[in-house]
Amino acid sequence: MGDEDWEAEIITPHLSSYVPVFEKDRYSSGANGDTFSRTPVPSPEIDDGPSRRDHFMRSGFASGRSLGNRDAGESNKRESAPTMGGFGVGKGFGNRGFPNNKLEEGDSSGFWRESNNFGEDTSAQSRGFSRRGGFQDGNDSEASAPPRRGGRGGFRGCRGGFGLGSPNSECEQDEGTPRTAGLFGSRRPAFSGPGHGDIFQSRSGSGRGGYKGLNEEVVTGSGKNSWKSGTEGAESDDIQGPKVTYVPPAPPEDEDAIFAHYQTGINFDKYDSILVEVSGHDVPPAILTFEEANLCQTLNNNIAKAGYTKLTPVQKYSIPIILAGRDMMACAQTGSGKTAAFLLPILAHMMRDGITASRFRELQEPECIIVAPTRELINQIYLEARKFSFGTCVRAVVIYGGTQFGHSVRQIIQGCNVLCATPGRLMDVISKEKIGLRQVRYLVLDEADRMLDMGFGPEMKKLISCPGMPSKEQRQTLMFSATFPEEIQRMAGEFLKLNYLFVAVGQVGGACTDVQQTVLQVGQYSKREKLVETLRSTGDERTMVFVETKKKADFIATFLCQEKISTTSIHGDREQREREQALGDFRCGKCPVLVATSVAARGLDIENVQHVINFDLPSTIAEYVHRIGRTGRCGNTGRAVSFFDPESDRPLAQPLVKVLSDAQQDVPPWLEEIAFSTYVPGFSGSSRENVFMSVDTRKNFHGKSTLGTAGFSSPQVPNPADDESWD
Numbered sequence: 014m015g016d017e018d019w020e021a022e023i024i025t026p027h028l029s030s031y032v033p034v035f036e037k038d039r040y041s042s043g044a045n046g047d048t049f050s051r052t053p054v055p056s057p058e059i060d061d062g063p064s065r066r067d068h069f070m071r072s073g074f075a076s077g078r079s080l081g082n083r084d085a086g087e088s089n090k091r092e093s094a095p096t097m098g099g100f101g102v103g104k105g106f107g108n109r110g111f112p113n114n115k116l117e118e119g120d121s122s123g124f125w126r127e128s129n130n131f132g133e134d135t136s137a138q139s140r141g142f143s144r145r146g147g148f149q150d151g152n153d154s155e156a157s158a159p160p161r162r163g164g165r166g167g168f169r170g171c172r173g174g175f176g177l178g179s180p181n182s183e184c185e186q187d188e189g190t191p192r193t194a195g196l197f198g199s200r201r202p203a204f205s206g207p208g209h210g211d212i213f214q215s216r217s218g219s220g221r222g223g224y225k226g227l228n229e230e231v232v233t234g235s236g237k238n239s240w241k242s243g244t245e246g247a248e249s250d251d252i253q254g255p256k257v258t259y260v261p262p263a264p265p266e267d268e269d270a271i272f273a274h275y276q277t278g279i280n281f282d283k284y285d286s287i288l289v290e291v292s293g294h295d296v297p298p299a300i301l302t303f304e305e306a307n308l309c310q311t312l313n314n315n316i317a318k319a320g321y322t323k324l325t326p327v328q329k330y331s332i333p334i335i336l337a338g339r340d341m342m343a344c345a346q347t348g349s350g351k352t353a354a355f356l357l358p359i360l361a362h363m364m365r366d367g368i369t370a371s372r373f374r375e376l377q378e379p380e381c382i383i384v385a386p387t388r389e390l391i392n393q394i395y396l397e398a399r400k401f402s403f404g405t406c407v408r409a410v411v412i413y414g415g416t417q418f419g420h421s422v423r424q425i426i427q428g429c430n431v432l433c434a435t436p437g438r439l440m441d442v443i444s445k446e447k448i449g450l451r452q453v454r455y456l457v458l459d460e461a462d463r464m465l466d467m468g469f470g471p472e473m474k475k476l477i478s479c480p481g482m483p484s485k486e487q488r489q490t491l492m493f494s495a496t497f498p499e500e501i502q503r504m505a506g507e508f509l510k511l512n513y514l515f516v517a518v519g520q521v522g523g524a525c526t527d528v529q530q531t532v533l534q535v536g537q538y539s540k541r542e543k544l545v546e547t548l549r550s551t552g553d554e555r556t557m558v559f560v561e562t563k564k565k566a567d568f569i570a571t572f573l574c575q576e577k578i579s580t581t582s583i584h585g586d587r588e589q590r591e592r593e594q595a596l597g598d599f600r601c602g603k604c605p606v607l608v609a610t611s612v613a614a615r616g617l618d619i620e621n622v623q624h625v626i627n628f629d630l631p632s633t634i635a636e637y638v639h640r641i642g643r644t645g646r647c648g649n650t651g652r653a654v655s656f657f658d659p660e661s662d663r664p665l666a667q668p669l670v671k672v673l674s675d676a677q678q679d680v681p682p683w684l685e686e687i688a689f690s691t692y693v694p695g696f697s698g699s700s701r702e703n704v705f706m707s708v709d710t711r712k713n714f715h716g717k718s719t720l721g722t723a724g725f726s727s728p729q730v731p732n733p734a735d736d737e738s739w740d
């Protein structure tokens with residue numbers, strides 16, 4: 014089937030009746046001890062073959078067997094089917110078969126409404142039966158509950174087939190309001206034809222309300238109570254909808270695992286020459302060494318065990334600012350150590366203030382709340398918090414969507430000083446009175462621009478107006494990201510004290526200069542061929558391939574497996590267990606290629622990712638910066654290759670040229686030409702996405718800044734009375 018046929022397949026609706034079935038996979042060990050093949054297996058006769066790759070290949074796709082028209086009942090008799098890395102998570106194979114060894118993508122367009130790329134829907138419970146087949150997790154204590162709201166019955170893989178014709182079907186997006194492209198809008202239509210697979214419909218009259226932002230954590234609301242409503246219903250008991258039963262495995266407890274880290278790269282020392290600008294008044298001087306931070310011995314030990322010997326620029330500036338009790342917004346390039354920049358001073362404060370050890374209690378009152386937009390990222394932050402608080406009485410806890418609510422509660426009630434949470438789950442535990450906010454002294458928004466955009470912004474506003482939440486004067490609010498569009502900076506003021514400091518490390522919104530960026534002009538029908546060619550030329554390098562939609566992620570992952578490239582996928586339609594398995598397989602190198610939607614664009618810190626491929630370019634330049642930042646981290650070098658399709662990517666040409674040239678990368682003449690032809694006077698990113706503000710937005714008015722390199726703190730700028738109006 015040629016590319017054009019493939020596209021035709023995408024836009025042609027098919028009724029799905031094929032249900033993939035699964036078999037135990039002796040190669041992979043599941044998180045909960047149960048092991049499953051991550052591929053749909055057409056029949057028990059197909060052998061596993063000698064290698065994992067072969068296994069992938071033989072599992073249905075390379076076998077030459079038609080998988081179509083499989084009886085759903087057969088699937089039902091089989092074992093649970095929780096994982097299927099890289100393949101269509103049950104949404105594309107219905108009623109089709111795979112003649113000629115070729116995969117056809119059948120997304121059942123028109124039935125299952127795929128979100129656009131900026132609308133990753135990850136709320137498992139919000140999807141009803143479309144996501145949750147008739148299996149039970151090994152740890153599923155609740156799975157036998159009767160189906161609710163459309164039921165959990167049915168079968169994995171039937172996503173496409175259900176929901177037809179019913180506007181209230183669970184197969185429709187379970188959201189009260191249309192998703193948006195976040196603050197910035199999108200160059201792609203919010204509602205588009207099925208060819209892009211990014212249409213969605215809001216449920217009208219479902220009463221759950223909610224919204225969906227860029228790429229994570231659907232938040233739904235029951236509308237019962239203005240501050241509670243945001244997520245109630247997402248995973249609470251009092252709402253309709255299938256329960257999420259996944260209990261993530263506990264992370265390893267041994268010290269070696271806790272402190273495992275990768276090496277800083279050859280460019281780590283070059284960080285010292287990056288220009289840093291701090292704006293605001295009374296800027297505490299930067300520190301040059303960990304010793305200057307005067308942290309307690311246990312923290313210093315943990316820093317040493319983590320392999321940190323030298324501060325990164327954002328740490329040099331942020332640590333003293335946070336230790337001085339100031340609010341701040343910090344913008345520093347991807348992979349430059351922002352997580353430790355906020356964790357270390359917060360933990361130091363907690364230790365200094367003599368925090369009381371957590372005790373078992375039904376209602377916990379953490380001193381610190383950290384929120385991040387994706388489940389995998391918040392988990393990563395939690396692991397960092399656990400590492401740095403090792404051997405102290407500070408207890409960090411992580412809770413996130415897609416996991417059993419009871420599990421989150423069990424984690425919390427054992428004690429909680431630092432709560433790491435995704436917004437939906439956080440609001441849920443607050444509304445269930447498992448978390449009280451009275452003791453909150455530190456509120457951290459990681460990926461803050463994302464946390465404040467139209468996707469999560471309303472939820473964050475609810476959080477700060479929850480009963481008990483100390484006012485901004487009484488708490489310390491910290492925001493971190495590699496991108497800070499101007500409009501978001503303005504909005505952030507609501508959360509921060511007036512005298513907050515803005516730390517800009519290098520170019521705000523700029524790409525990491527350790528990533529070698531290449532942009533290739535590739536039309537959509539040539540992309541797959543180019544992808545295979547690129548991957549073959551890079552051998553076994555760990556590569557993240559970003560695509561625009563969830564269904565395309567599955568499709569491309571399957572396609573690559575067909576091409577004998579061991580691949581898995583991560584996106585918001587996958588069960589949380591599958592997502593974690595996919596990430597684990599990628600991290601350990603079992604699957605060196607990870608196809609992902611924007612859900613994996615931010616924050617993920619994975620060792621040895623040498624290569625990022627933008628199979629589809631994102632709709633915003635900020636997203637581009639975050640995506641390519643999955644490589645070239647912590648002084649290591651990396652490469653990013655982007656397929657620019659002039660048909661659809663023109664609006665990105667101008668900001669792309671700017672990002673490339675700011676990072677001293679070659680700008681292809683054809684790209685410059687396109688950028689020139691789409692020239693917008695006064696451009697600085699896009700009219701609504703000015704990620705290139707080189708300074709604190711307040712500075713345009715009255716702010717003062719302190720400029721220095723990461724190696725030296727410049728003298729403080731005096732605080733003239735006539736410049737006081739902003740603080």
Ligand SMILES: Nc1ncnc2c1ncn2[C@@H]1O[C@H](COP(=O)(O)OP(=O)(O)OP(=O)(O)O)[C@@H](O)[C@H]1O
Binds near residue numbers: 323
């Ligand atoms: N001072 C340091 N010395 C050595 N390694 C460090 C130091 N600070 C951070 N790291 C390591 O660098 C890596 C990247 O850090 P981190 O994930 O905090 O980056 P980030 O700036 O938050 O990136 P992103 O913008 O993508 O979220 C991590 O593996 C972290 O452990």
